[in-house]
Amino acid sequence: MTSFFEFWPGWIAYTPIVLQWIGLGIRYGNPILATAANPGIEAGGLCGESKQSILDQIGGAARDWIAPYTVCTTGAFPESDDLGVAEAAMRAASLDFPVVVKPDIGCNGTGVCLVDNRADLARYLAAFPRLARVMLQALIPHEAEAGIFYIRRPGEKTGAITSVTLKSSPVVVGDGRSNLRQLIMAEPRCAQVPHLYLPRLAARLHEVPAAGERVKLVFVGNHCKGSTFRNGAKLVTRELTARIDEIARSIPNFHFGRFDIRYASTGELRAGDAFRIIEINGVGSEATHIWDPQTTLREAYAAQFFHYRSAFEIAAANRALGHRSTPFFTLLRMWRQQKRLLAAYPVND
Numbered sequence: 001m002t003s004f005f006e007f008w009p010g011w012i013a014y015t016p017i018v019l020q021w022i023g024l025g026i027r028y029g030n031p032i033l034a035t036a037a038n039p040g041i042e043a044g045g046l047c048g049e050s051k052q053s054i055l056d057q058i059g060g061a062a063r064d065w066i067a068p069y070t071v072c073t074t075g076a077f078p079e080s081d082d083l084g085v086a087e088a089a090m091r092a093a094s095l096d097f098p099v100v101v102k103p104d105i106g107c108n109g110t111g112v113c114l115v116d117n118r119a120d121l122a123r124y125l126a127a128f129p130r131l132a133r134v135m136l137q138a139l140i141p142h143e144a145e146a147g148i149f150y151i152r153r154p155g156e157k158t159g160a161i162t163s164v165t166l167k168s169s170p171v172v173v174g175d176g177r178s179n180l181r182q183l184i185m186a187e188p189r190c191a192q193v194p195h196l197y198l199p200r201l202a203a204r205l206h207e208v209p210a211a212g213e214r215v216k217l218v219f220v221g222n223h224c225k226g227s228t229f230r231n232g233a234k235l236v237t238r239e240l241t242a243r244i245d246e247i248a249r250s251i252p253n254f255h256f257g258r259f260d261i262r263y264a265s266t267g268e269l270r271a272g273d274a275f276r277i278i279e280i281n282g283v284g285s286e287a288t289h290i291w292d293p294q295t296t297l298r299e300a301y302a303a304q305f306f307h308y309r310s311a312f313e314i315a316a317a318n319r320a321l322g323h324r325s326t327p328f329f330t331l332l333r334m335w336r337q338q339k340r341l342l343a344a345y346p347v348n349d
Contacts (some may be wrong), residue, residue, distance in 0.1 A: 001293075003187050003293045004084045006190060006291055007301070008291065013070065013140045016301055016304075017301075017308065018302075020308060020309070021034075022343035024046050024308070024309065024312040026271045027101075027312075028312055028316055030325055031291075031324060031333055032325050032328060033312055033315045033319065034046065034308070034311040034317065035276075035283060035315070035316050035325045036315040036318045036319055036324060036325040037282070037311045037315040037318065038254050038257065038282045038325075039253040039318055040057060040253040040254060040322040041054055041254070041282045042326075042334065043283075043326040043330075043331055043334055044256075045257055045281055045282015045284055046283040046326075046328045047284050047331070047335045048105060048331075048333075048335055049282065049284075049334075050104050050105055050133070050338055051104050051279060052071045052133070052135060053283070054251070054280045054295075055069065055172055057250075057251045057252060058250050058251055059251075060250055062246060062247040063251035065247055065276060067140050067276040067277065067278045068093055068095060069093065069136065069137040069138070070089040070090060070092065070093035070095060070135070070136050070137075071104055071133050071134065071135050071136070072085050072089040072134060072235040073085075073132070074125055074128050074129070074131065074132055074133075075130035075174065076131070076138050078173075082125040082297055083118065083125060086125060086134070087118065087121075089136065090136055092341070093136075095136060095137075095138055097117050097118070097121075098113065098114060098115060099136045099137060100114055100115070100116050100132055100137045100138075100139050100140060101113050101115050101121065101124055101135070101137075101322055102115070102135050103132065103133070103134060103135070103341060103345055104132075104134065105132070105133065105337070105338055105343065106338070106342060106345065107342070109221075109348050110345050111128075111347075111348055112219070112222075112349065113346065114139065115181075118197070119292075122232050124303070127345075127346040128345065129341060129344040137221070137278060137335075139266040140276045140278065142167070142262040142263050142264045142265070142275070142276070144168075144262065144263050144269075145164050145168070145260070145262050145291075146164060146167060146232055146260075146262075146266070147163070147165035147167065147260050147261075147262050147285075147288050148163070148165075148240075148258065148259045148260050148261060149161065149259075149285070149287045149290070149307070150162070150245070150257060150258070150259060151255065151314070151349050152245070152248065152255050153255065153314055153316040154321060158242075158245050159241075159244075159245050159248055159249075160241065160304075161236050161240065161244060162310075163233070163258075163303065164231070164232035164233055164235055164285075164289065164292075165229050165230070165231065165232060165292075166230040166231075166235075166339025167227050167228070168228050168230075169216040169217055169218045169219065169227055170187065170189065170197075170217045170218065170228055171215065171217065172184060172190070172209075172214075172215050172217065173209075173214055173215075174208070174210065174211055174212065174214075174215065175211055176209075176211035177204060177208065178199060178208065179206055180206070180207050180208075180209065180215065181198065182205075183209065183215070184197050184220075190217065190226075191217075193226065196218070197218070197226055199273070199347070200218070200347055200348070201217065204346055218348075218349070219348070219349035224267035228254075228292040229289065230289075230292050230295065231289040231292040231295060232268070232289065233289065235268070235269055235270050235311065237271070237272070239272035239273075240269060240270055243273075246292070248349075251280075252284075253318070253323070255314045256283060256307075256310065256311050256314055257280060257281050257282040257283070257285050257288075258280070258281045258285035258286070258288075259277050260277070260278050260279040260281070261277050262275065262276055262278060263276075277343065284333050285309050286304070287303050287304070287307050288305075304305065342344060344349050
């Protein structure tokens with residue numbers, strides 16, 4: 001099941017958001033003021049920020065909630081042994097295969113892959129751009145994934161969870177006769193966006209899954225890469241809010257963003273327990289529950305308008321406290337670097 005606007009072209013879906021952003025820029029006298037919403041993060045997390053630089057800021061006991069990770073740079077030296085460097089970094093961080101590898105600078109799940117062994121890691125690194133940072137992160141065994149949006153305005157003692165998105169991979173079930181391509185094209189939702197699945201699974205499309213065999217079509221929990229999203233607002237409790245607030249407040253001057261997590265069960269998540277954070281995003285993140293097929297277009301735009309208006313309001317309050325937005329040409333340089341890297345990353349799982 002899909003909503004009628006779920007797969008609209010980006011320029012149509014986001015035109016009202018762009019217009020709102022322009023209006024907020026005029027109102028506050030600075031079109032990129034929102035970059036001051038999180039003063040401790042490069043560009044507030046709008047674009048081009050390092051994932052490691054955010055996770056590294058989490059302090060004290062809150063670090064126990066982070067999936068273990070390490071970062072290394074490809075081609076750092078002439079004739080660099082990228083695999084050896086990566087494995088040394090894994091040993092230092094007590095990481096074992098399988099691991100999740102991802103770009104340190106990136107977005108929308110681009111370049112995120114599950115690596116089972118050193119041969120797979122070697123292939124990934126060979127396809128990765130030179131002199132770019134790659135993050136290696138422990139695979140959290142919990143199957144369920146969620147995005148939790150958090151806002152705390154300057155001066156407030158506690159923040160609030162404003163959105164929860166439950167993420168899952170589309171699955172096709174074998175019948176013992178149809179190949180993977182046929183199964184994908186027979187699934188109503190997948191058939192609307194085959195370009196999200198067929199190129200990634202090109203080497204397997206001829207395979208015929210056994211009757212009853214379940215085949216996940218995507219590993220990355222990202223909507224534009226083919227994952228399905230559901231509104232998880234019913235899971236918000238005082239316990240979960242308190243836990244997320246505790247972690248967020250351990251990050252200096254963090255006010256606005258989304259925590260991407262993997263969790264064991266909905267009951268434990270509601271209790272604020274048994275989850276691990278795999279990524280934290282800032283101003284450039286989205287309240288992704290809007291892609292739930294049950295969400296109306298009016299509700300989706302209302303959620304988007306609320307969150308980006310909040311980003312500007314928080315940034316304005318931070319400006320009054322002496323924090324500055326990212327200079328325009330610095331932001332432009334970061335955006336160009338991110339765009340160049342995204343075009344060079346390996347295909348995600």
